[in-house]
Amino acid sequence: MFQLFANRRFLLIALIFLVITWVMFISSHPRASEGKTEYFFNTAMLPLESIFNYFSDVVGGSWRTVTKLSHLTQENERLHKEIDNLQIHQIFLNSLKAENDRLRIALNFQTNQSNELVSAEIIAANPSNWNQTIIINRGQDFHLKKNMAVITSQGVVGRIGEVRAKTAEVILITDPREGNFVGGVVARTRNLVIITGGGRYRGECTVQPAVDSYFMDLKPHDLIVTSETSEIFPRGLPVGRVVYVNQISARMVSKASLKPVVHLGNLQMVYVLRSKRDLPVNADDSGGSSDARINP
Amino acid sequence: MRALILSIYVILAVAIQATWLKALNVTPDLVLILVVSLGLLRGSDQGLFFGLMAGFFMDLLSGGIIGVHALSKMVLGFSAGFMEKTIFKDNLLIPSITVFGATLIFESFNIIMYIAFNAHYNFIGTFVSSILPMAFYNAILTPFIYQLVLKMERWIVKRASDR
Numbered sequence: 128m129f130q131l132f133a134n135r136r137f138l139l140i141a142l143i144f145l146v147i148t149w150v151m152f153i154s155s156h157p158r159a160s161e162g163k164t165e166y167f168f169n170t171a172m173l174p175l176e177s178i179f180n181y182f183s184d185v186v187g188g189s190w191r192t193v194t195k196l197s198h199l200t201q202e203n204e205r206l207h208k209e210i211d212n213l214q215i216h217q218i219f220l221n222s223l224k225a226e227n228d229r230l231r232i233a234l235n236f237q238t239n240q241s242n243e244l245v246s247a248e249i250i251a252a253n254p255s256n257w258n259q260t261i262i263i264n265r266g267q268d269f270h271l272k273k274n275m276a277v278i279t280s281q282g283v284v285g286r287i288g289e290v291r292a293k294t295a296e297v298i299l300i301t302d303p304r305e306g307n308f309v310g311g312v313v314a315r316t317r318n319l320v321i322i323t324g325g326g327r328y329r330g331e332c333t334v335q336p337a338v339d340s341y342f343m344d345l346k347p348h349d350l351i352v353t354s355e356t357s358e359i360f361p362r363g364l365p366v367g368r369v370v371y372v373n374q375i376s377a378r379m380v381s382k383a384s385l386k387p388v389v390h391l392g393n394l395q396m397v398y399v400l401r402s403k404r405d406l407p408v409n410a411d412d413s414g415g416s417s418d419a420r421i422n423p
Numbered sequence: 424m425r426a427l428i429l430s431i432y433v434i435l436a437v438a439i440q441a442t443w444l445k446a447l448n449v450t451p452d453l454v455l456i457l458v459v460s461l462g463l464l465r466g467s468d469q470g471l472f473f474g475l476m477a478g479f480f481m482d483l484l485s486g487g488i489i490g491v492h493a494l495s496k497m498v499l500g501f502s503a504g505f506m507e508k509t510i511f512k513d514n515l516l517i518p519s520i521t522v523f524g525a526t527l528i529f530e531s532f533n534i535i536m537y538i539a540f541n542a543h544y545n546f547i548g549t550f551v552s553s554i555l556p557m558a559f560y561n562a563i564l565t566p567f568i569y570q571l572v573l574k575m576e577r578w579i580v581k582r583a584s585d586r
Contacts, residue, residue, distance in 0.1 A: 136468075143475065143497065151490035155540045161486065168483045172438065179442035252445035254437045255485040255492065256452070256553055257533055257542075262441075289486065296486060304487055305541040325543030328552035329449065333543060392448055 157306065160273075161289045169262075170291060176251040176262070243401035245269050249394050250294065259302040259324070260288060263397060266295045274359055276400040282365035282388040283309065283353060284397050295399075299391050300366065301330055310337070310356035311366055318343045319354055326384035327371055330391065334369065334383040345372050345380040350388075361400070424582070428575050432457055433477045437484060449553050451560035452526065453568065454481055458496050459522050460565075460572040462503025463510060474500025491536045495529045512573065515566040522565045526558035 161169075195202075247263035265271055267290055277284040277297045288296035298307055303325025311322045311334070319337035326333050334351060336343045349369045353360040367385040374380055436453035444450045454477050462470025478496030482489045503521060510517045531546075531554060538544050 140471070140501075144494070147490040147494045147497075151488050151494070151536070151540070154487075154489040165483050165486070165489075168480070172434070172441075172484060175434065175438045176442055179438050183443050251438075251441035252450070253485055254440040254450070254454075255481055256450050256530075256557065257491075257537055258485045258487045260486060303537070303543040305543075323543050325545070327545050327548045329549060330552075393446065 165289075166291060169289075169294075173250070173262075173294060177264075180250050245271065245399040245401060247295075247397055247399055249397065258304070259299040259391070260285075261297045261299065261394065262294050263297055263399075264294060265399065266291045266293045268293055269399075270401065271295050271399055276360045277397050278360075278364060278400060279389050279394070279397055281390075282367070283360060284389055284391065284394065286359050287399065297397065300324055300387060301326075301332055301391060309360060309366060310354045310358070311351045312354035312362075313343065313345060314350040314352050315346075316344050318345075319356060320351060322351060322366055322385060328384075330386070331370065332367060332385045332387065334385050336381075343380055345369055345383050347372060351385055425575070425579055428579075429457070429461065429473060432571070432575075433480060437481060441484075447560070449556045449560065451557060451564055452530070453564065454478070454492075455496065455499065455526060455529065456522055456561055456565050456568045457572065458500045459503045459525055460518060460569045462500040463506055463518055463521065463569075464512065464572060464576050465504070466507040467501050467504030470500030470502075470504035471497055472500070474498070488537070488540055491533055494536070495532050498532075499525055499529050515569060518569040519562045519565040523558050523562040526561045527554060530554045530557060 245265055247265040247269075249261050250264050251262045253260045263277075271287055271290050273287055273290060275287040277286060283300055285297045285299040285302070288298040290296075298304070300307070300309060300322065301324050303323075307324040309322045311320045312318065313320060320334050320343065321337050323333045323335070325331075334345070337356070347369050351366045351369065353362055353364040353366060355362050365388045367387040369383045370386045371384040372380045373382040433454060436457060440450050440453055458470065458474040458477055461473050465473075474496035475493055478493035479489075481492040481496075485492070503525065506517075506521065531550060534544050534546060534549055534554070538546065
């Protein structure tokens with residue numbers, strides 16, 4: 128009798144194993160959208176995660192306020208000076224823009240369109256360490272769609288994954304899942320590269336030549352920006368800097384690791400680009416430059 | 424009653440992992456600690472079932488491949504349950520050591536599963552930069568979570584004996 132029970136128990140465990148393996152196999156294929164069960168659980172967890180996030184923001188904000196109180200006067204003075212400088216700069220920029228518009232009309236060029244940006248707050252991160260995604264508080268209500276670009280003022284963050292009624296999942300550029308890649312260009316040499324999620328260590332990406340059999344000239348600290356080949360991102364957005372190169376010869380590299388310019392573990396606010404518009408190539412985006420900022 | 428309390432524990436654990444602990448570079452796996460704790464206190468069968476359910480819940484919230492966490496946590500709960508009869512339940516060191524070892528083994532198993540499904544992980548780099556720190560975090564947090572599960576168990580036993 129005991130033998131039979133033991134065998135049945137073994138059979139049950141084996142059956143569960145088989146079912147899970149089958150589910151893994153099915154879910155590993157690309158799907159048009161997530162299943163209803165996933166949608167339900169993710170939506171059901173939203174209120175609790177929002178409450179937890181709110182408390183973390185309140186506590187974190189209060190702590191930051193307390194620690195910064197002593198510096199507030201100095202910071203206020205510095206910001207006033209910065210505003211004055213920026214206002215003067217803005218006047219010059221306005222005159223340049225007016226001139227640019229006049230010349231574009233004269234030459235019959237297409238007028239530059241500004242990017243349609245939707246600002247979004249981060250509600251939660253993925254509870255698992257192995258899927259690098261975050262949840263933002265904008266979704267179908269703001270007409271977000273799968274694969275829209277997500278950026279900050281520093282550079283590329285990732286792309287939109289699943290879109291729900293009031294939230295959306297952002298797949299970070301560091302996520303190592305299959306198919307998560309960005310077309311890029313080395314700012315110093317203008318070599319085309321492909322950036323895939325997952326590098327040497329956690330939070331890094333891999334840089335490879337755009338054509339498999341080619342090697343490239345790459346050095347540590349080289350800046351990689353998005354290229355015209357990117358289907359999601361406008362060109363010229365900083366992606367990251369090379370931190371490690373797999374050297375083949377003195378000048379040739381087959382593979383490298385890249386650290387994103389955006390600190391992805393510390394995001395508070397991101398911008399979703401509702402449509403891809405190419406930015407003008409930034410004249411300052413040479414390798415080794417410390418200023419990798421863009422102004423979306 | 425036990426199922427209800429454990430469900431609340433898992434929901435809170437996942438919410439805390441997704442919000443308060445997101446500032447850490449590597450997030451401790453509170454669900455893994457819960458599964459080990461229950462396996463140590465209730466044995467293989469309940470450890471297996473709880474691991475399966477908790478892992479499946481994490482899979483649904485994580486996106487991507489469904490079943491990786493369910494499989495690893497199911498085996499984890501089952502394995503931890505084998506120690507149920509041999510350990511002294513009030514000793515907090517044994518659960519911490521078990522969780523440390525379990526994190527190293529089962530998170531490595533997760534990575535191997537993801538690599539098998541074409542994810543671009545560097546196993547050695549991930550082990551050094553993610554799994555090892557996570558094992559330390561988990562081991563430090565284990566006494567607190569184990570105590571919670573132990574208190575729940577004692578409360579349920581006392582409640583049953585009072586009736």
